[in-house]
Amino acid sequence: MSNVFFQSKHALSSFVDLFVMKLGPSLFGVLASVYQYQWVYDSYFIPLALAMAMWSIIQSSILTPAERASYRYTNYNTNDEMDQCMTALRQSETVKQFSGEEYHSKRYREVLDETERTADHHKWVVEVVKRGSRVIHQLLHVIGTIMCLRLLARGHMKSSDVLFFLGHFQVTYRPLTYLVGLGQDVYNLHSNSLTLLRLIDNDNDMVESEDAPDSWDISEGTIEFKDVHFSYEKKTPVLKGISFTVEAGTTTAIVGATGGGKTTIMDLIARFYDVDQGSVLIDGVDVRHVKQADLRKSISIIPQQNHLLPKSIKFNIQYGTAATNMSATQDEVEGAAQKAQIHEKISSLAKGYETLLYQGGTRFSGGENQRLNIARGLVRPSKILLLDEATSALDMITERNVQNSINDGTKGKTCIVIAHRLPTIIHARQILVIKEGKIAERGTFAELKKIPNGIFKKMWEAQMKVAKERSDFDIHGMT
Ligand SMILES: Nc1ncnc2c1ncn2[C@@H]1O[C@H](COP(=O)(O)OP(=O)(O)OP(=O)(O)O)[C@@H](O)[C@H]1O
Ligand SMILES: [Mg+2]
Incomplete structure (x- = not known):
């Protein structure tokens, strides 16, 4: 390149x-x-x-x-x-x-x-x-x-x-x-x-709108999709008329089979791609009509894939504030690591937060990497938090703890959470079930569980069955 x-x-x-x-x-x-x-x-x-x-x-x-x-x-x-x-x-x-x-x-x-x-x-x-x-x-x-x-x-x-x-x-x-x-x-x-x-x-960079204001900030954090159609390649539509609203300060969960278009929805919010039809609005403003830097500076994304840099652990967490010249202080870095349940592990290393990742330094497990990723996302000051399978590599107990601290730490923020394990989204204000680029079902956890023959109901029952078989998960405590 x-x-x-x-x-x-x-x-x-x-x-x-x-x-x-x-x-x-x-x-x-x-x-x-x-x-x-x-x-x-x-x-x-x-x-x-x-x-x-x-x-x-x-x-x-x-x-x-x-x-x-x-x-x-x-x-x-x-x-x-x-x-x-x-x-x-x-x-x-x-x-x-x-x-x-x-x-x-x-x-x-x-x-x-x-x-x-x-x-x-x-x-x-x-x-x-x-x-x-x-x-x-x-x-x-x-x-x-x-x-x-x-x-x-x-x-x-x-x-x-x-x-x-x-x-x-x-x-x-x-x-x-x-x-x-x-x-x-x-x-x-x-x-x-x-x-x-x-x-x-x-190059995937979107064209800046000529009438974009000099500066713009997300004020409330309301997200709205209006009949969004999108495809990466012309003949293969990925999203086929998606419409939903996430009220400011609330959490919406997105679930559904693999390849359905969940990550794509998140990518459209941060405008990594432009919609083919319809619009994505934040606080009523089309994301195409503001500068990309203004849009992204108040959105924190914890992606499905971990992308850690071959630098110190501190740098990797601080990187969440790269837009503000790595402004996160040591306390903020440690606070985020605590919320992500990784502080103890880091403190146990001889060089602590200064430990290098890769390049002759340490190597974390998949779940530890994921928690570092979460810490990086949490340290970023943002109005909107997008979590894409952010806790999928964690064991269930750690996942529950991390989820609780995420819930505590993100009060007042607008969150969209993509999850496979349904117990983590019980408290979401609404859940969208995506199937082949469309919203197949929507509602609260309780509502979706009641839809006869519903996709969500089936997913839930399948997960409950597995959990019961393994009996490592107190399903009754969650329902
Ligand atoms: N950059 C890309 N270029 C071309 N096709 C893509 C690209 N990213 C995703 N796709 C395709 O778009 C569809 C939706 O992908 P997406 O990543 O949004 O699914 P998902 O619901 O997040 O799946 P998963 O649960 O496996 O993460 C898939 O068929 C995928 O192959
Ligand atoms: Mg995905």
């Missing part, structure tokens, strides 16, 4: 350099010379000038399609392959788990060889064009000199003019050769720019 970025960034600066600094002056030089041939010497020289121009065009066009393709090939494929190799390095655990070392080192060697081969090919073509150009130049020079000598013999030209012409020929030729070189630059630039456009196309 960084490789692509730097190459593409280079394309942008080359664009300015190429068109402003090089192409303009060179074209001017050539046109001025042709003008001089016409008026100062003789129109006989026009064919010569044209021959030179033709040659420069031929030169440009014999930068063969193969050569261009090879440059693009190097640019696209090796970037993709290189990115894959880099990802493999970063995901070294996955590589180890699936014994992928041999595969990746082989691919890496192949990528390097390929890069070298295409670079050699590219160099070879450039060299041929350069040498060929020199030969043709000499030839044109000789033709020009013969023409001058013939005109001199016939008395149409003075010897001083001949000398002047030969000097002038050099002056004309230089900008022409320069233009040929620019032809190559244009192709390379085109190729790099395509890469940049591809990068921009892939």
Whole structure:
């Protein structure tokens, strides 16, 4: 990715350099010379000038399609392959788990060889064009000199003019050769720019609205979905007409089968994507009509997947306040860790909160990582808290404790909780059951449990059955 970025960034600066600094002056030089041939010497020289121009065009066009393709090939494929190799390095655990070392080192060697081969090919073509150009130049020079000598013999030209012409020929030729070189630059630039456009196309950043206010804050935290339709890929609708309201300061739970679109709903609130139809409103304002930074600064997301950074534990929790320059104090960091039931574990480490994660430091279990993630989400000052399966990796007792502290710590905040384990959402103001991109059922826990043959009722009964079988969970205490 960084490789692509730097190459593409280079394309942008080359664009300015190429068109402003090089192409303009060179074209001017050539046109001025042709003008001089016409008026100062003789129109006989026009064919010569044209021959030179033709040659420069031929030169440009014999930068063969193969050569261009090879440059693009190097640019696209090796970037993709290189990115894959880099990802493999970063995901070294996955590589180890699936014994992928041999595969990746082989691919890496192949990528390097390929890069070298295409670079050699590219160099070879450039060299041929350069040498060929020199030969043709000499030839044109000789033709020009013969023409001058013939005109001199016939008395149409003075010897001083001949000398002047030969000097002038050099002056004309230089900008022409320069233009040929620019032809190559244009192709390379085109190729790099395509890469940049591809990068921009892939970028998920939403376009800021032109009429967005300079600054905007979530005041109450009411969330409203109005007939929202959304798809990641055109032909596969993911959300098909979702409408609901989460009153400020209340909790709404979302449940449903995997792949139903629950995480997508959360992503639309923080505007990681734009809806295809309908709207997402916060405090009555369409999220597309405010600046993304303003929208996200008061939303705290505890995602389904843990993304911890190879830094200290403190940094990882503090990162919840990255938008305010890591403003969380040590006390706030510890407070959040306590709520997430991870403070004791951290305190038991020799370096406590300064312990490094990964990179020669410690490694947490899945559930511990998840609790760090929760601490990071809780330390963030926010009006809206979105929890996506935030406690799924915890054992039931820890989950209940964490859930209780989340409930205590989030009083007054608007919460949306995605959960698979239904006991954790008993107290939600409303529960939405999502099925294949639609709200199939909605209501309170008690209401949903009563719907005959209802999805929620079935989920609940299935979970109760499992819990009873395991008898590690006091289901009666929860109902
Ligand atoms: N970035 C993406 N690009 C393309 N398709 C996606 C993307 N993210 C999700 N999807 C697809 O959209 C659908 C809904 O995904 P989503 O993550 O919202 O489901 P979910 O209800 O959260 O599932 P789970 O319970 O497994 O977390 C799925 O079919 C998924 O494959
Ligand atoms: Mg999900």
